[in-house]
Amino acid sequence: MACSKASLTPAFRPRPIAAAYRPVLDGVNAIFLTGQGDATARLARSAGFPYAWVVTPLVIFLALFAWAAAEYVRIYRPPPDAMPVFVVAKQWMWKLEHSNGKREIDELHVPVGRPVRLIMTSQDAIHSFFVPAFRIKQDLVPGRYTTLWFTATRAGEYRLFCAEYCGSDHAMMGGRVVAMEPAQFARWLEEGSPVAGLAARGFELFRRYGCSGCHAAGSTVHAPALEGLLGRPVQFSDGRSLIADEAYIRDSILLPRKDVVAGFDAIMPSFAGQMSEEDLMAIVEYIRSTGR
Amino acid sequence: MSARKHRPYRRALRVWIGLMLLLAATTGSAWLPLGAWNSVVNLVIAAAKVLLVAVFFMHLRDAGGLVRLVACVALFMLVLLFSLAASDYLNRHIDPAPWQPPRQGSSSFGEPGQLSLNVPQTVEHGVEVIPEPAALADFDCA
Amino acid sequence: MSAARPLDTLAAPEQRAQAGTLGMWVFLATELMFFGPLFFGYWYGRLQFPDAFAAASRETDVVLGAANTALLLTSSALMAAAVEAAQLGARRIAVRLLGATAALGVVFLVVKGVEYHHEWQAGLFPGDASVLVTGGRLFFLLYFAMTGVHALHLVIGITVVAAFAVAGAGAKPRWGPGQLGLVGLYWHFVDALWIFLFPLLYLLGRSG
């Protein structure tokens, strides 16, 4: 019966060991194996070998674990004097509010050298606040608050990403963190809201016509955020897309069914016949003012 | 198999009586004001009942070690699931945030409405979508 | 180490039975794991909303629940007896016992249906129209999911048991005691599941 024969057929001829593998094996040999001849077979039968195999990695692993764990625990211990900032994530934007009521969108200004504590939640899907330069990340979970803290050490602008997949424009849900010198930051914090003039009237109208009932960040209706809409690419549920301009916004208000944004239902009422062109312009201006 | 009993069905009857008594016990005990112990009593009785069923009706008594092991392994896995998850749930402190899920007015079956059905989002379709490389306004900040 | 067995073991009936029994037990283990997430969700809810869970549980019909438990336990005993009868060669008795087992299963389902009906009318269904508070809705969601999946298993069990009863009634039986034993295992498992569901869903908060 055919059992394995040791004499090798031409189809199968042993070759000298590949040169590339030699150093690796020699390394293993030096560390773990001793002696010559069939050292491995002997070792396999000896009682000592498993310990080298198990104990060496175990020690390394425990050390790594302890180190990383200590750092991690620190991430979850905010210093008591940290400056609070509230963060609300929404498909697909970041809304932040400082303790004096100043709001920002997709941007976070912080002073250098002072711990900042973010108190965060999401209005829809799970998002994740990620600033690679700070090595921090935390998911924002609907229905509860999560927190994160950091101290910016150098002035500058740093990227902010959404790291947890949250739908169509997950990749666009970015922004920046601006770290400023404390004095500069204090000045920035006191500056008033940038909305003025026509845009301010637009904001009035935005509330009066009830747009904010659906489109405001706190709204419970699932409607797209309009902040910074101008110039942004928009995806439609039928697969088309375009870059939002003034005409598009006008169409969206008068003929909302024409272009239904992907991920939303066509529930927006038409305002055709109810809204003057002046009002329309003001609203467009308001939407423009929300951009950066 | 060796211990073939002389009177058939006797064992089934006896186990049945035991089960009924336990059922009475568990139902009755539910009205005793024992606090958290109510649940403990209930679960212990349930475990006893299941043990009766498993050992006698399901013949674990006559079964080999392997079958007995298999009978326990799923329980063991569930214990693992619960105890490790407990390390999360028992140690979490949750600050609830107000959240009203935006109920989409879509079809009651929750699947995409006619919109995406009409125009399947195929890959070829997507290729044509954006005519010129869109400037990514979002990334212009750095 | 355990002794090796001859090639093509399936030829030998007792080997086949052995493979069948082991296979069935492994299958039952998967079934238990299948219920795992439901128990897990229940456990989460109990931790999170102990009072709402107790209150919601009081809304269930404990009389019908207990009666159903008794029915199922009895059916299990009959099933065990049927298997025993088949082993003793008393096929007629076995077939009758199987019929009774399946019948009790059907009665169980009917009672369950009555309960569901009441609960639906009482607005306990966890939809938007539900009368319940937060945790209570969670409880009833799990109640319907657990009893529903259990009922589904019971339907399968009844079908198989009834099929065995019919197939065994003829002059030439189309199954042996070994196969019936496997069906029995499944039936008892469905019973055992209910033994846990009953206190978890019906008996909570009765004393409170």
Add this chain to the structure above:
Amino acid sequence: MAASYLEEGYSLGSWLTTSDHKRIALLYFAAITAFFFIGGAAATIIRLELATAPDELVSADTYNRLFTAHGVIMVWLFLIPSIPSALGNFLMPMMIGARDLAFPRLNLASWYLYVGGGLMIITALVLGGVDTGWTFYTPYSTLFSNSHVVLTLAGVFVVGFSSILTGLNFIVTVHTMRAPGLTWFRLPLFVWANYATSLILVLATPVLAMTLVLLAIERIFQVGIFDPALGGDPLLFQHLFWFYSHPAVYIMVLPAMGVASEIIPCFARRRIFGYRFMAYAILGIAVIGFLVWGHHMFVSGQAVYASLAFSLLSFLVAIPSAIKVFNWTATLYKGSITLSAPMLYALGFVGLFTIGGVTGLYLASLALDVHLTDTYFVVAHFHYIMVGGSVMAYLGGVHFWWPKISGRMYPEMWGRAAAVLIFFGFNLTFFPQYLVGAQGMPRRYHAYPEEFELLNALSSAGASILAVGYLLPLVYLAWSLFYGARAERNPWQASGLEWQTASPPPKDNFDSEPLAVREPYDYWLTGDEARP
């Protein structure tokens, strides 16, 4: 001598109704290969889009559907069934000297469930796709996604049942059908690996199944235990999902380890080093693998205490893997190594698995994971293990047993060329992803800032090499079916019962009853000693 199993019938019907484990294995091969190339096509478009920073090729929604399709197909329709259901189905009975699995018809039913579930998933894709990612996180998947989530869930559910039945079949087979003399510690490690895999399949998959049911209920009726509005918890879903899916990653790697443990001793002409330890390590991985799922949730909002526990356990699960790597290396030590194609694949597996595994430890390190999670570093980690590791091993296994399966030899030079090409293309594809991930590029982004462009371009270039590498075996293996040299019984002089029968084997696997009287991997015996 009996006719081979391939000659048992030529009609399509004879294949579709067969209960012969070898034929069912070939059915699996066909389906798996098809799904692999569908998943690969999605990957191709992903890499094309990512070759440059802006979103040029596909829209955001299309991209999201692509990576979801890619992940779902590659995990559930390709990698999970690949080695167990295809190679394992073919080899398990032969390796234990049996004529078939314990439940041959159940085995066929498994295949139909698998294909049925697969077709449901493909249907969902054709109808417009799913955009939840393969992880289906709520509440996105339940409340916000506007795609065919329920149909996809149903498909995965059905495929899951196929997995469960296959696992059940393997477990019962190994317990009850071993040949005379084949004690547990004479079993080839491939059998051990598939046995342990089956344990995971049987114990973990049902949890996924019910979790998906709950998800579907939540999506359809808008009530669910994961919904915060009802007091539910989105993290509950994550716990349940990963309770399955972490063990599932060991479903995807244990069989690959089994393949490596067959190939390496054969082509090093050495007994496997530390056989018992290898077997225990397999079981250890399977068991401890159930205890680490929370390492996917370090920044999800789970308790810090839980994260500490899961991190520690994740380090512990790496120890049996380390043992295996050391033992393979020790097996090579002073062996007379032949770098034939299967061996090249196997060595590729060991090296790439080690890189993937060690970077897994980076991720298991709590503070590091805070930065690395949900970046391309994770993507690189799992592709190193799943593509560099498991797919390499799978291809190695296909080459190694090709003579047994087809009765033909594949062209050796082409085999080696493909192995080298894949190795090279693979590293070029995925190594840059470690770097770009460490720099902070998040995953599931169809467009990204410019500073990541160079590394992404490299990765895309590598992917095109990889694609050619994967097409090569398809071509030359098909060629060899018709023009390859006829294979002998045991062209590699391998130990193992499967080599004791004809190539291709007869329907009942063995002409005469095989007898196992020796240790496995008795390559150290020479000459007459080798005979029983």
